[in-house]
Amino acid sequence: MADVSPDSDSPTDRGQLLLVTALALAVLLVTVALLLNTAIFTENVATRETTADGRAAIELRGEAVTAVDDLIETENRVGGGDPGDVESAVDAMGPLVDRERARHGTIGNLSRNGSATPGRLLRWTNPDTARPFDDPGASWRLVDSLAESRAFTVELTDVRSLTDPSGTVIENQAFGVRFVNDTAGNRTLYLYEDGGRLIVERATETTPPSQQCAIDAGSGTMTVDLSGDRLSTTETTVDCYRGLWPDDSPDAIEFRNGDAADGTFSLTVDDGAVPIADPDVRDDPAVYAVTVDISYTSQDLAFETTVRVAPGEPR
Amino acid sequence: MRPRTGNTDRGQAHTVEAFIAALLLVSGLLFAMQATAVTPLSASTSNQHIENQQRALTSDLLSTAAEDGSLQEAVLYWNTSQAGFENSSEGGDYTDAGSQNAFLTRLDETLSDRRIAYDVEVRFHNTTGTPSVDSISMVDMGRPSDNAVTASRTLTLGDSATLTGSDDRSLSTVAADPDASFYAPDADPASDLLYNRLEVRITTWRM
Numbered sequence: 388m389a390d391v392s393p394d395s396d397s398p399t400d401r402g403q404l405l406l407v408t409a410l411a412l413a414v415l416l417v418t419v420a421l422l423l424n425t426a427i428f429t430e431n432v433a434t435r436e437t438t439a440d441g442r443a444a445i446e447l448r449g450e451a452v453t454a455v456d457d458l459i460e461t462e463n464r465v466g467g468g469d470p471g472d473v474e475s476a477v478d479a480m481g482p483l484v485d486r487e488r489a490r491h492g493t494i495g496n497l498s499r500n501g502s503a504t505p506g507r508l509l510r511w512t513n514p515d516t517a518r519p520f521d522d523p524g525a526s527w528r529l530v531d532s533l534a535e536s537r538a539f540t541v542e543l544t545d546v547r548s549l550t551d552p553s554g555t556v557i558e559n560q561a562f563g564v565r566f567v568n569d570t571a572g573n574r575t576l577y578l579y580e581d582g583g584r585l586i587v588e589r590a591t592e593t594t595p596p597s598q599q600c601a602i603d604a605g606s607g608t609m610t611v612d613l614s615g616d617r618l619s620t621t622e623t624t625v626d627c628y629r630g631l632w633p634d635d636s637p638d639a640i641e642f643r644n645g646d647a648a649d650g651t652f653s654l655t656v657d658d659g660a661v662p663i664a665d666p667d668v669r670d671d672p673a674v675y676a677v678t679v680d681i682s683y684t685s686q687d688l689a690f691e692t693t694v695r696v697a698p699g700e701p702r
Numbered sequence: 703m704r705p706r707t708g709n710t711d712r713g714q715a716h717t718v719e720a721f722i723a724a725l726l727l728v729s730g731l732l733f734a735m736q737a738t739a740v741t742p743l744s745a746s747t748s749n750q751h752i753e754n755q756q757r758a759l760t761s762d763l764l765s766t767a768a769e770d771g772s773l774q775e776a777v778l779y780w781n782t783s784q785a786g787f788e789n790s791s792e793g794g795d796y797t798d799a800g801s802q803n804a805f806l807t808r809l810d811e812t813l814s815d816r817r818i819a820y821d822v823e824v825r826f827h828n829t830t831g832t833p834s835v836d837s838i839s840m841v842d843m844g845r846p847s848d849n850a851v852t853a854s855r856t857l858t859l860g861d862s863a864t865l866t867g868s869d870d871r872s873l874s875t876v877a878a879d880p881d882a883s884f885y886a887p888d889a890d891p892a893s894d895l896l897y898n899r900l901e902v903r904i905t906t907w908r909m
Contacts, residue, residue, distance in 0.1 A: 402712070402715055402716045402719040402720075403719070405719060405720070405723050406719050406722060406723050408723075409722075409723035409724075409726045409727055410723075410726055412726075412727060412730065413726040413727055413729065413730035414730075415730075416730035416731060416733070416734045417730050417733055417734070419734065420730075420733050420734040427750075427751070428750075430751075431750050431751060431754070434754070435754075442761075446855075450768075450855070450856050450857070450858075453768075453858075454857075454858035454899070457858060457860060458858075458860065458895050458896065461860045461862055461895060462895055465862055466894060466895060472893060472894065472895055473895065475892065475893050475895075476890065476893045476895035476896040479889070479890040479892070479893060479896050480858070480890075480896060480899065482833070483827050483889060483898075483899045484899070486827065486833065486835060487835070487856060487899065487901060490825075490835060
């Protein structure tokens, strides 16, 4: 071993010193690396999600609901509204979900909980052709004995203009949709155009109309999504934050001052509801809802939920 | 004669010490380099950050694309006569970032601009015979690096879904036409509602 003592024979005998310096430098670098690594790892762990696999489970639920939602809408639109079709499609989807999840090392399950609920789909006889809402009369009841209703949209191609109207003028001249409730009282939404904007005002039996929502009318069709509390045009969408659909489930739905607007409508109601018997209104069988059980199991998480899928059902 | 204890008899010891010192220094340096991302492709703890960010980015991108319908538009952007995605290369898939449809444009703008390469694969069910899951490549930018991350999203196609390319027929019509083909078969031929469930899987890595 090299001698590093001061009285060494030669001043160049510094082997041990070099070795110790190298060792010290190496230890220093390793320490810095470890500290850096610890800091990075701590930050990494601190910013991770705390729930194990929660995102995957929620994603499965959301995706399954969307899929069943689409099946119902497609069946109602083009399939004849047969609940059996939706039931068999949901049943067929179950094994596919199983297989998909298995590839990710988790267990996923989608199964039908009971039969699909039948309903009725109400539209104009020519569903896509806009026409005035004044037949069979200026004000008329679309559906009665209503227990459940969903996906109520009105698409307006033309609506009466009123300039800075008073409450009485609105009630007598603006196009209205009335939600009749035998116990909680009626609630009416009035729609009119004022200065290039579609205005929605709400009135009850005891309170005069007050503005709930408004949207720039634009040049095309204006869609009033009553059950979704939204107004939209081809250019924009406005959320009305629970301002349109009544808090209490309606017993009947009426159109008021129907000569003040042209357009189309679509409403899905439960099977026991009694729609108007009129040649201009089409009453088709439809699927109202399907209830599905969704489960997701991974090493760290067991998630089970039952979801009633009824697209466009009010909150 | 007694050997001299001068400068000349320690050559071997010095050499060995120098080797050991060099070994220690290099080991320390290697360890330090391993802990930090010296290059984008080098494996390290800090790469976990980048991986997390990429996974979140890709996952969010898939969610928004599924929400606004552009994901479905992309998987249906198929040329039935050429058996490949519309305007794709000879292999039937895209080999570069492009803007052939809204989804691919979004991938290009979000990932390519950040110097992130990506592969997009579509998995689908084949229930003919023994049920299996097959896949097809939509975008193939090459072989992912060791630090690649994946994100996926599943979507359900109905029989009435229509192709978004030059052929705009419905999937059930295409399935009934012997001269046309779509990559995913009807997973539920007994029903007129459900066609198949597709899993779009994106693999991303830093270039």
